[in-house]
Amino acid sequence: MTGREGGAPLxxxxxxxxxxxxxxxxxxxxxxxxxxxANGGLFHLRLVAPRDGWPxxxxxxxxxxxxxILDAATTYATLAEAVADLHRVFATCPxxxxxxxxxxxxxxxxxxxxxxxxxxLAAGILFGAERAGLxxxxxxxxxxxxxxxxxxxxSSLNLAQAVMVMAYEWWLAADETPPRRLVTHExxxxxxxxxxxxxxxxxxxxxxxxFLDNLPKRPGMVxxxxxxxxxxxxxxxxxxxxxxxxxxxxxxxRTRGRD
Amino acid sequence: MTGREGGAPLxxxxxxxxxxxxxxxxxxxxxxxxxxxANGGLFHLRLVAPRDGWPxxxxxxxxxxxxxILDAATTYATLAEAVADLHRVFATCPxxxxxxxxxxxxxxxxxxxxxxxxxxLAAGILFGAERAGLxxxxxxxxxxxxxxxxxxxxSSLNLAQAVMVMAYEWWLAADETPPRRLVTHExxxxxxxxxxxxxxxxxxxxxxxxFLDNLPKRPGMVxxxxxxxxxxxxxxxxxxxxxxxxxxxxxxxRTRGRD
Numbered sequence: 001m002t003g004r005e006g007g008a009p010l011x012x013x014x015x016x017x018x019x020x021x022x023x024x025x026x027x028x029x030x031x032x033x034x035x036x037x038a039n040g041g042l043f044h045l046r047l048v049a050p051r052d053g054w055p056x057x058x059x060x061x062x063x064x065x066x067x068x069i070l071d072a073a074t075t076y077a078t079l080a081e082a083v084a085d086l087h088r089v090f091a092t093c094p095x096x097x098x099x100x101x102x103x104x105x106x107x108x109x110x111x112x113x114x115x116x117x118x119x120x121l122a123a124g125i126l127f128g129a130e131r132a133g134l135x136x137x138x139x140x141x142x143x144x145x146x147x148x149x150x151x152x153x154x155s156s157l158n159l160a161q162a163v164m165v166m167a168y169e170w171w172l173a174a175d176e177t178p179p180r181r182l183v184t185h186e187x188x189x190x191x192x193x194x195x196x197x198x199x200x201x202x203x204x205x206x207x208x209x210x211f212l213d214n215l216p217k218r219p220g221m222v223x224x225x226x227x228x229x230x231x232x233x234x235x236x237x238x239x240x241x242x243x244x245x246x247x248x249x250x251x252x253x254r255t256r257g258r259d
Numbered sequence: 260m261t262g263r264e265g266g267a268p269l270x271x272x273x274x275x276x277x278x279x280x281x282x283x284x285x286x287x288x289x290x291x292x293x294x295x296x297a298n299g300g301l302f303h304l305r306l307v308a309p310r311d312g313w314p315x316x317x318x319x320x321x322x323x324x325x326x327x328i329l330d331a332a333t334t335y336a337t338l339a340e341a342v343a344d345l346h347r348v349f350a351t352c353p354x355x356x357x358x359x360x361x362x363x364x365x366x367x368x369x370x371x372x373x374x375x376x377x378x379x380l381a382a383g384i385l386f387g388a389e390r391a392g393l394x395x396x397x398x399x400x401x402x403x404x405x406x407x408x409x410x411x412x413x414s415s416l417n418l419a420q421a422v423m424v425m426a427y428e429w430w431l432a433a434d435e436t437p438p439r440r441l442v443t444h445e446x447x448x449x450x451x452x453x454x455x456x457x458x459x460x461x462x463x464x465x466x467x468x469x470f471l472d473n474l475p476k477r478p479g480m481v482x483x484x485x486x487x488x489x490x491x492x493x494x495x496x497x498x499x500x501x502x503x504x505x506x507x508x509x510x511x512x513r514t515r516g517r518d
Contacts, residue, residue, distance in 0.1 A: 035415070
């Protein structure tokens with residue numbers, strides 16, 4: 001066992017569920033799983049009987065900086081020891097059968113894990129070995145199963161990808177980012193008055209060059225131009241550029257006109 | 260260029276968006292991205308100026324069977340060529356700024372991509388190079404930005420993981436799996452009558468062995484036992500096992516009683 005003592009109860013400071021990799025084979029996958037955990041705000045890693053032993057330097061190399069998670073990871077000889085201090089155990093499995101147990105989607109599991117954490121209970125999520133996943137005896141340690149809705153025609157999921165989806169949903173379950181917004185950092189949206197000022201500039205030059213000479217069609221053409229520039233928010237920087245474009249294009253025309 | 264011709268319009272048969280990896284560095288990541296695409300039902304892969312050339316055998320080795328996606332992948336010298344036949348281009352980027360553009364979460368983007376596909380339009384999603392992501396010029400090819408809500412303190416996302424999250428959300432946007440259900444394959448839930456039959460068996464043996472001799476407490480104890488066995492659905496196989504347990508435990512007691 002490395003890092004902190006395996007049997008120590010989880011501190012209430014970070015209530016995120018423990019990720020438990022059961023018989024992981026490749027150290028690279030353990031590191032990639034740690035990186036995915038960090039992406040989604042999961043920080044507790046436990047390893048049950050890692051095939052090539054532990055620690056393994058290759059794990060740190062593939063963790064891209066998620067070192068603290070690996071440094072604090074604990075190893076166990078058996079799954080029973082790894083879950084002994086937990087109140088709830090979820091198991092990710094591709095095809096549960098012959099058992100009566102709640103099966104949640106990753107999203108449903110994330111919501112339930114948040115609720116479990118809010119009650120001050122410690123939860124773990126089991127991920128099976130790369131090739132075969134969890135066996136039947138290992139699944140029997142879980143009270144809840146998790147099955148991701150994914151393409152049934154290609155369900156071979158990389159271990160770190162499986163951790164990524166769960167970590168992503170864990171983070172999302174407490175995230176309030178609106179599904180759609182506009183980036184406006186460090187730039188100012190132009191007012192409608194500034195936009196109108198530009199449109200007057202544009203239309204004056206279009207009148208001057210004869211583009212709008214067809215009087216019956218002029219109102220419709222002006223309206224189309226107005227619609228185009230109203231399509232989204234315009235920044236005052238973009239308006240300055242557009243003013244410059246019109247001015248320079250008109251200057252070129254006048255210069256040629258003088259030839 | 261390998262596989263089908265890059266400029267050919269997408270067939271309406273599969274309306275899933277094109278995944279466009281811009282200047283990808285490692286062939287392993289291209290293969291892992293293809294595997295993640297297959298997991299989420301994305302099948303069109305384009306590569307813009309892959310650093311080490313294309314095709315690369317290492318990609319097939321890390322794709323775990325998602326070969327058809329790699330076989331059909333097309334390469335382009337420039338991003339402009341890679342998006343030329345598309346109607347909409349989304350770009351995944353960690354920190355958009357100085358620009359006015361819609362920014363969607365992965366989930367919001369998936370919903371919009373489904374709507375775009377339903378209108379018969381072809382869409383692409385740009386993923387930048389491993390280290391630096393998309394540069395400013397590349398982002399200017401996109402009409403819509405995608406930013407995943409993830410841990411801002413650790414936002415270094417592996418390329419294939421970034422593809423996985425988007426592929427997962429694409430699949431989920433058309434998925435109707437309820438967030439919670441029970442596994443019941445190939446096993447039968449016991450009726451309440453069968454459960455009651457077992458409870459009568461259990462209580463009779465508990466009376467026989469004297470466990471329920473405290474008459475004032477007996478009703479509460481019986482109620483607690485009943486509550487425990489009502490906690491979830493029980494299968495008839497489990498009931499058979501429980502009947503056997505009670506019978507055998509009682510037999511042991513009787514045998515000892517005879518000594």
